[in-house]
Amino acid sequence: MDPAVSAAHGGRVLAGLVLAAGAGRRFGGPKALVRRDGVLLVDQALATLRAAGCQPSLVVLGAQADQVRAAADLGGAVVLDNPSWPTGMGSSLRRGLAALATSRADAVVVLLVDMPGIGAAAVRRVAAGAGPxxxxxxxxxxxxxxxxVVLGRAHWPGVAASADGDVGARPYLRRHGDQVRxxxxADVADPADLDRPADLDRLEPGTIEVSS
Known part of the structure; x- marks a missing residue:
């Protein structure tokens, strides 16, 4: 791991995880293959994590995974296949956390591929001081x-156990609300998710911050 990245997080290892396996039925196809400002959403999400100092960065693919691999620039990312993607987002979160279990990561930032208004500034702010x-x-x-969302390593088993269907970490966060920071x-990110093509028009043209 780059010492500069480790130092930026107080010596802790912060991983990034993009959930990008869905079929995007209401959108008309997988959102990982949607372009915003000429850039695939999956590439934008990975660039956001890299700019925020997340290393390693993982992405979970499912629907049309071969097409996503062919179209996207996934170099530097750990690409995971989720054969259970039709069951919902929960299975993709479990797949990512299982892969991270053998890593040195102390915490992971979870980012959804269909929320391109969330950039590196928001990730850095939420992940500041993150630990196990x-x-x-x-x-x-x-x-x-x-x-x-930032999940410390100590919470991964509980999150995985509660992630089911189209539900990710929300039930676990709700049960542990007194621990959630x-x-x-709102001043640095737009949390709109893209359900239909018209939703792209609601977002301001974005600039993608890349790591130096």
Whole structure:
């Protein structure tokens, strides 16, 4: 691992995980293959994690995984296949956490591929000081957790056990609400998710911050 990256997180290892396995039925196809400002959403999400100092960065693919691999620039990322992707996002989160179990990561930032308005500034803010016991989430309304979410290693088994269907970490965060650090991010991120093509028009043209 780059010593500069480790130093930026107080010597702790912060991983990044992009969930990008869905079929995007309401959108008309996998959102990993959608372009915003000429860049695939999956590439933008990975660039966001790299710019925020997340290493390793993992991406979970499912629907049309071969097409995503062919179209995207996934160099430098750990690419995971989720054969259970039709069951929902929960299986992709479990797949990513299982892969990280053998890593040195102390915590992981979880980012959804269909939320391109969340950039590196929000990731850095939510992940500040993250360690093995961290539970943190961006907040755009008082008392309401949003994305990105940061999960410390100590919580991974519990999160995996509760992630089911189209539900990811939300049930675990709700049960452990007294431990969740909510970080206001409305000034640096747009939490809109893209369900349909028209939703792209709601987002301001974005610039993708890349790591130097």
């Amino acid at each position: 016991d961290t539970l943190a989430a961006a907040s755009y309304r008082p008392g309401r957790p949003g994305h990105p 909510l970080v206001p991010c």
